[in-house]
Amino acid sequence: MKLLHALSSSFGARLLMAALNYGLFWLLSHRLGASELGGYSLLMNLFFMLQMLPLLGLSTPLTRHVATARTPLAGELSTALALALPVAALIALALGLTGRLAYPPALHGPFWLLAASLLPSAWTLVAEVGLIGLERMSLIARVQCAEALGRTLGSALVVHSGGGLDALFLVFLVGRCLTALVYLRQPALPRPRWQALDAAIARRFRREVPVFLGIAVLAGVAGRLDLVLLSRLGGLAEAGIYAASARLYEAALMLPTIAAMVMLPTLSRLYRQDRGEFIQVLARSLQIALAGGLVVALGVAALAGPLIDLLYAPGLQAAAGPLRWLIFAAVLMTLDQTLSSTMVAAEAQREDLRTMGLALLALTAGLLLLVPALGPLGAAISVPLALAVRVAWRLRWLLRHHPCPELLPRLLRTLLAGALATGALVLTLPHHPALTLAAALATYALALLGSGVVRGRHLARLVAWRRPARPSTSR
Incomplete structure (x- = not known):
């Protein structure tokens, strides 16, 4: 029964978010030119391609370890965040520079805003992996739906006011920050702290990365x-x-x-x-x-x-x-x-x-x-x-x-x-x-x-x- 409830929550959330995201795209397709619409779609594709990479493919094993409760949850999440944040910062820097060097000036600002959104997304990724391990999928579903609804309404307001891609990705960045803050204040998750870093967990991560990173990269890129x-x-x-x-x-x-x-x-x-x-x-x-x-x-x-x-x-x-x-x-x-x-x-x-x-x-x-x-x-x-x-x-x-x-x-x-x-x-x-x-x-x-x-x-x-x-x- 618990699994069925989790699946129904995930499916309902996926359906609602798909409807909201498509509704936003439909609105943009009527307000933006083909080039601007292509720029928006490119940037969103890059985000979805890169958002799972800060954990270097360790989402699945981390979920398993949280679910089995073999080690303290605070140690797992704090050590995972210590890995994810520097990796996210490097990916963000590379993404911003790619936009500046390879794309027209109109996309430089949106590229940097999207790059900045990878930093709060690193904690969001770690938090959601932890909640999946704790079988709290309904909580994830509620937070993700709230973010999608807020992003859709904010983007619609921006477009109605004549804003362009810079304003749209500023809305996206704000939504990512608010979602990270919501997860940071969740009682089900211990707050990450330096004192909870665990060297044994870090060594385990180092052993697991070669196995899972390839799968994560291929899945994201393909x-x-x-x-x-x-x-x-x-x-x-x-x-x-x-x-x-x-x-x-x-x-x-x-x-x-x-x-x-x-x-x-x-x-x-x-x-x-x-x-x-x-x-x-x-x-x-x-x-x-x-x-x-x-x-x-x-x-x-x-x-x-x-x-x-x-x-x-x-x-x-x-x-x-x-x-x-x-x-x-x-x-x-x-x-x-x-x-x-x-x-x-x-x-x-x-x-x-x-x-x-x-x-x-x-x-x-x-x-x-x-x-x-x-x-x-x-x-x-x-x-x-x-x-x-x-x-x-x-x-x-x-x-x-x-x-x-x-x-x-x-x-x-x-x-x-x-x-x-x-x-x-x-x-x-x-x-x-x-x-x-x-x-x-x-x-x-x-x-x-x-x-x-x-x-x-x-x-x-x-x-x-x-x-x-x-x-x-x-x-």
């Missing part, structure tokens, strides 16, 4: 590299167009995140108790995720033009093209997160790290090759290509260690059906979106039936499930 490189190779205006589609893609990633949260406990239990059922549940989950996800992706891709026109200002219509590619990346991400949960259940962290490294290389190569030629569309194409590498490598690991002869052929047949439907979508794009949608979904349904992925008995079960049970009569 999810944000597309917009950062696009801003350098294509310019801030193209980054703004791409960000409009990327925001919708990030909203679609809610499903993979929830899937990973739900699947991990079940897969971990089945992996220990019944390997046969483990493979069956995993194979069924992957098949449903791929087949169902492609239905949603085809629908969004067909209606991408009207959707962008509805949500954004006229200068961002070009975001429809990138969105058509990114929505298919969301389907691959669902498969990736499910397979990643499988690797965690099997304690295959080294293979997981190797997978992420290969995918990052593929993403970097794709961006360097495609962005100069295609701009935002090239960045969007690179994302699903890199995710395809990740999914393929994880499947390779799965089939080598846990053979499942039927899984790969079924997935390939579903992918073939999706490819045929995508072809129909591309051929009908010049026509009305309703015709494009109908052609894509009809082709997909026929391909699923023709390839045997969906059979008559599956449809019969669906009809029987949808049909209400008749009340029994007795004479």
